[in-house]
Amino acid sequence: MALVATQDTSAGKQVYTKWCAGCHGDNGAGDGPAARHMIPPPRDFTGAVYQIRSTANGQLPTDADLLRSIDEGLPGTAMPGWKNRLSDRQRRDVLAYIKTFSTFFADTTQRPQVLEFGKEPGGGTGAEALRVGRQFYDSIGCRKCHGDQGRGDGPSAPTLKDDAGHPIFAANLHENWRFNGGPTTTDIYHRLRTGLDGTPMPSFSDLIDQKFLTETELWRLAEYVRSLSPGEPPVVRDVIHAPLVTRVLPRAPDDSAWNAVDTYWFPLVGQVIHKNRWFAPAVTGVWVKAVHTRDSIALRVTWDDRSASPDSAWLGHLGRVLATVQSDDSTREQPALWPDQMVVEFPVTIPTGMERPYFLMGSSSGPVYQWRWTSASRSAAVAGLARGIERFDSLPRGGVGARAVYDHGQWRVVFTRALASLDTASQLPFRSGRAIPVAFFALDGSNGEHGTRMAVSTWYFLALDEPVPARVFISPVLAMLLTLGLGMLVVWRAQQKTSYRRQQ
């Protein structure tokens, strides 16, 4: 009875219509009203082709596989997890209903079999294990798509399409928290064995079956891929601390002085407020470091970008993006060689209260002060005032310097400026000891991003730290020593009295 009850597809249909059809479409073809805004697009259930499985390549997923995707969602995509939004019963019902969209699930000759994955062998985190993993990363061709450093910028990356011809990125292996099938070494190993059906990612199981690779060696590869991402996903800390440095300001992106400076990560999301909205941003976060000297500030922004735009190799991808994503005014743009862009935004003056200008490029009555860099003129940045998303007026004598490096799928750009400002009415003077609002905007030209199509952050803060005076360190020590001395004195006196009484 219980088994039959879980197959109640009419209940599943109700759940589906309410929660799933908006993206996946009434008939499960992945063509709901929201679908045309997404990359990757929602799953088309009619083909029964699923990325995340425990079964061999080309086979149907098990119910447990499908339930996992429903429960946990698919990180890095628009698919959220439903474990805490729908009841167990609802999730099982909708799972049964989703399977009715394809005749493959009713075909009794299709018998998915769960692969024997085995357990991760020991010793996987040592240098030798990672060296072995890296060796196979190169020799079996991972780098062709995922790139030499794993940022999804390999030579084949610009040509990648899914089964339906939609553009698809090779995963950036430095962001395991965005892996569709999960972040762990075991998850990675399973994806290597099963492949991600419907995408360009193939199964590598044949290598083991035909004795070109041992299971341990494939585990080593999974361990190497895992090692490219941080141990834990980055956590947002609201305030960028810019320490005072006494030596010369590090203006080069790869100046060794940056190594000693704390990094702060900020997530970016698509700009979905102003038309044309953008739901498919390529840049998903920025890593920021800042330092200052007595008279200047340097801010280094690092972000992963598969293409140093403009790059004609990516024109095909760009065309597919524009063909897949519907613009708000339903016009279809022609691909062009747009550059990459980075915008660092501040208020015009440091706010005294809680009020800050509108984060999304200010407004006509409340402008914001911005530094704008583009890959078209790599070693320059323009300072100016934005008065809303469509209006930017550059300032004469902006005084902002920029130096950029593009390295294996990553931009590193250092912005520099004097702390003081000649024109305090429009150019923020930087002061220490104050929390200065700051926000970031990134555009990947090869992903069709220009104008309002961009990735945005909210306001965070920048704090120029004062050097801590020596007395701050010495006073506590002195206080401790004094307390210790007094305490010992008290004890000594007490002992004196005790021994005096005993003697009596």
Place this chain on the structure above:
Amino acid sequence: MNGRILSVVGGMFLLTVCSKGDQGNAAAAPAAPPAPAAPATSDPSADGGTITGKIKFTGTAAKNPTIDMSEEAACKAKYPSPPTEEVVVAGAANALANVFVYVSAGLPANAKYQAPSTAVVLDQNGCRYHPHVLGIMVGQNLEIKNSDPLLHNIKAIAKKNRGFNVSQPNAGMTRDVTFSAPEVMVNLECNVHGWMHAYAGVRPDPFFAVSGADGSFSIKGLPPGTYTVEAWHERFGTQTATVTIAGTESKTANFTFAAH
């Protein structure tokens, strides 16, 4: 409650039966006695009729794109000059190669044909597929092999069959696959090398052919009947012709595509 469940289960059962019925196999319905087995014509009869023809195109075909193999020195070295894609492979006098020609209708509904035990071979060599277009029977082995010392993934995009996507990073790797349902065409591609495309016509019978460099094709061993013959080309689309075979005669069906 029970009634509703039963009706759902019953409905699914009916659906299963119907979908089986579409494939012309009544044996899936357990309530009915199995249909009498069709004569086991494992091979097309040697003395059947033949359809031959020549395929050509009119107009001017767009030039095939030249392939940039600079990323793959081992493939590049196999060509004296940069090779091109094989979208339109033309012979003398606009003869058109790589057209998949097959009998799309007219065979007896209950005819069953045994897949040959020999495999069709698809070779990845010089970062191109050989052959570019192939025909294969349902259940027949397709042996996919890699003759290049570098990574190819071979991906099948299908609707009626299960697709697949497996990697072959080493020379000498092979993979056997079979298709379970007729489908014209199953697309085969390599995602590492975006120019690599091949097409497989999957048929339940052996009455198909792929046009050669001179545009000619020949389908042998057809029993008497009136057939719809379809010709498929990856760029120029499809064309059909009706051919009636009375005995062991040979009939001609020429196709002319318009280049676009």
